[in-house]
Amino acid sequence: MKTRSKKSQPQSNIGRISSFRDLRKTLKPRRKLGSSSDGKTLSTVLKSQLPQLIQTDTIKFNKGTPVSRKRRSLTHDPSVRRELVVTSDDKGRLLCLGYPMYELDGRDLGINICVYSLQRNKKLLEEVITPLESLTNAALHGKRVPSPKARRSSSRLSNASCNSTQINSLAPITTMPSEKLARAGEVLRTVLLARAPHMIRDRKYHLRTYRRCMVGTEMVDWLLQQSPLVHSRNQAVGIWQALCEEGIVVHVCREHQFKDKYLFYRFCEDDQGVGTTPSPADKKDCEEELQDVLLTLAQIGPDAMMRMILRKLPQDRTLEDLEIIYEELLHIKALSHLSTSVKRELASVLVFESHAKAGTVLFNQGDEGKSWYIILKGSVNVVIYGKGVVCTLHEGDDFGKLALLNDAPRAATIVLREDNCHFLRVDKEDFNRILRDVEANTVRLKEHGKDVLVLEKIATNVPGPDGTMQLHYKYSVMAGTPEKMLEHLLETALDNNKSGEHSNVPDHFLEDFLLTHVIFMPNDSLCPSLLTHYHAKSIKNDDDESTEYAMSHKHRVVRFVQEWYRLAEDTFMEDKAVHDFLEELRDVVEDECNIYPSLRSDLADIEAILKNYRLNKAPQTNPPVESKRRISPSVMLTKKMASDLYIDSINKRQPIKATDESIVKVYCADHTYTTLRVPMDTPVQSIIDMCREKLGLGEEELVLCEIKSSGDKSTYRLDDLCITTGLSLNGLLFISPRKHTDALTPHPSQEGPALGTSNQLDLMSTKEVAYHMTTHDWELFTCVIEQELIYLVMGRHQFGAITANLDIFLRRFNEIQYWVVTEMMLAQNVGKRVQLLRKFIKIAAHCKEYQNLHSFFAIVMGLSNIAVSRLSQTWEKLPSKFKKMFADFETLMDPSRNHRVYRLFVAKLTPPIIPFMPLLMKDLTFTHDGNKTYFDGLVNFEKMHMIAQTLRTVKFCRGRRLELEPPSTIKSNSDIEDYIRYENLKIIDNQRLLTQLSYKLEPRRT
Structure with missing residues (x-):
């Protein structure tokens, strides 16, 4: 047993006690420790001062039984394997420090003192053990000395924002488990003891005994056998992790989150030593609740897995972890405007932070800006001095970024509005680094002093000739003018001289462009640009090089047209501008075939596309047949088609085209109506004009409305199209003078049926x-x-x-x-x-x-x-x-x-797959509302990429x-x-x- 040198000891009698041996001798015979100026014995000092230092507790220690309360030690020497621990309950925190070896008689002091063989987790011990010199010096002066952890906390700001704090990724995210999860843990423990009692038992590992514990892999196996709801090991891990993160299931050494490995875990009751054997009635009740409990846990399991990943230190996250975080970031509103590379960078640095109590202050107005926060769960109030609460932020919102960008003090105070709020945090250093990296990897092409194309340099790994992975850089289009993006696409994505594997353009660039070009480059702009590129010539005088340059451009334009036709076959030929362009391109290619024989294959491809068009548009010898189909109670769709196609349409529904007509009833305020026959693309203004003429409504201002069965009214814009198919289920069209729309009421037929089927x-x-x-x-x-x-x-x-x-x-x-x-x-x-x-x-x-x-x-x-x-x-x-x-x-x-x-x-x-279409529409709306279409006159192609992702989902299904x-x-x-x-x-x-x-x-x- 090592002791401190005499020089290093404090100049008090108590300070001279440097080992357990000395203190044991002092307490047992209760003799004095030599002479001192105050003449006090250690016993009397402890008796008078310890009540001020700790909350005493009476706990019966049995030899070999693990004790699971957080304790302070009267000695602190990491090299000594036996320590003196005073039993106390520190704020209800539960922590197992070790196994008692034997007990000291401290009843006359009102305390129990026990000698422990402590676990070998030095970091854990340093968090919870108070050094002897600190404790005894405080005892002499009558002061309470906190543990090292408490001392570190007291040196922080009173609010929650201290970014230098090391986050404990293993601690529960709540001070007390929720009632729902506490009951879930109780049910699982009871059913486990009823169905597989052998799983909860004492286990020996490396000459140590761990009491009443389970093995992670066995817990996963057992869960998979209990319900079809649990269909994978990963899902089972998520269920156990949901219990772990609230402290209902704990690792025996507090060193791991839940893992599907040979690791030991306990239910909190067993960890506290208060676990009991369930009664038959308890077992029966829990058996009945099991499936409901598993259903609840299956719902929250994915979120628990996400939090588990986010609570890892950034350097400990695997590639799979980063991909999961990235997928999560795609659906956070505050990040929707960021580029793909920035989101991937954020995935590697985001930190999970949680706060249990409403009213907690994250930071105060005027504080230094150290972090950017994104609300993952809960809400916060934004408070400004003199104004009070100015707004409330909810899940998906962010705050704190402005102070980082401007390097300015916090402009407001942020206060938690509810309990158990979760945040994603980006610290200032990481935030600034990401901004620097983004700028360093951004390539800007300028013409006449203005940006015309913005590319992002992305590092990727590709297999080399020898099978090893080699670093390769790709360039992703972030923004640009429509013409310059088309030029870049033709020169790179459709370049035959470059293998697709090493192409410096992402695979989806061409598809993204074709799926979304209607937003920024409609057909009447795209087609002339393609012809211009087809006729492009080299500015060099070398005839061979000039010929090669011209031929490559011609081939690329034809390939572009082929891909366009493949992706949008149904609509490709509906646009007159596209048809005229194809006819002109066919004529040009045909004329140049004699000069460039290699164009003959391109001519054949164009002819094939035009042939399909002629087959669809060919005049029929038989008179057309009109097909009618009811769309809603007041709208009938009519389609004119060839008689042979009519037979096919009975078995196969045909897409509705702009030229198809609908027969629609338009009602007046007195519930009389007129019937109109209008093409599908008829604007509202034309329908109003037809009604005005047919009903003789005069020159007063008229509006077209939909009246729903509930009486709700929605008025159409004059330039709205295709309104007949957008009516609600029992909705009807009404026309009325604008000043009399309040008089419109639902038609009796809109109430629906009185009898069921x-x-x-x-x-x-x-x-x-x-x-x-x-x-x-x-x-x-x-x-x-x-x-x-x-x-x-x-x-x-x-x-x-x-x-x-x-x-x-x-x-x-x-x-x-x-x-x-x-x-x-x-x-x-x-x-x-x-x-x-x-x-x-x-x-x-x-x-x-x-x-x-x-x-x-x-x-x-x-x-x-x-x-x-x-x-x-x-x-x-x-x-x-x-x-x-x-x-x-x-x-x-x-x-x-x-x-x-x-x-x-x-x-x-x-x-x-027939997908849940309202969710796809929500995704697309979220993308559109959260991202600008243009930045400084350039098309935001990151937004186009996100829109194309949703459209690709439809194509995939x-x-x-x-x-x-x-x-x-x-x-x-x-x-x-x-x-x-x-x-x-x-x-x-x-x-x-x-x-x-x-x-x-x-x-x-x-």
């Missing part, structure tokens, strides 16, 4: 209904043109284009949703409603099986409608099997973390044809198909009326 549904099997739903939805989905998503989000009037196919597909979602609610509300007895519930849940299950997520979500959202969900008597009678199925469905549609559960589910599917085997049928296929078809479902879409019907079925309980 459950008797018809009873005759159909759920699989048959789901099959016909899926085939019909697939027809609607395949008619949608990718660019229609752009037109709808950014405004049809800006492009002069229709979105009829997308409108009808989105309308289909609402129709199925309200069809489910309508049928439930029109079923008058509980038994019939329970039967319908079962049927709808089974239909949803079959839709999910068919990967028809559009109708699947519509049915689930219909059953989640407040009018249905409040029918407690109905839901109580639903068998538990169906309740469980519906709970699983609700898990999939959980909107938290930007629909993370749904996105992970879809990522595992292969085409054909339609990557294969839908081939479903029809179910064996009892009822006629045509009867079911007629019932399911879009125009034949009768619904109530007035939420107020549906809620009233719900209260009539099951009045509110008093």
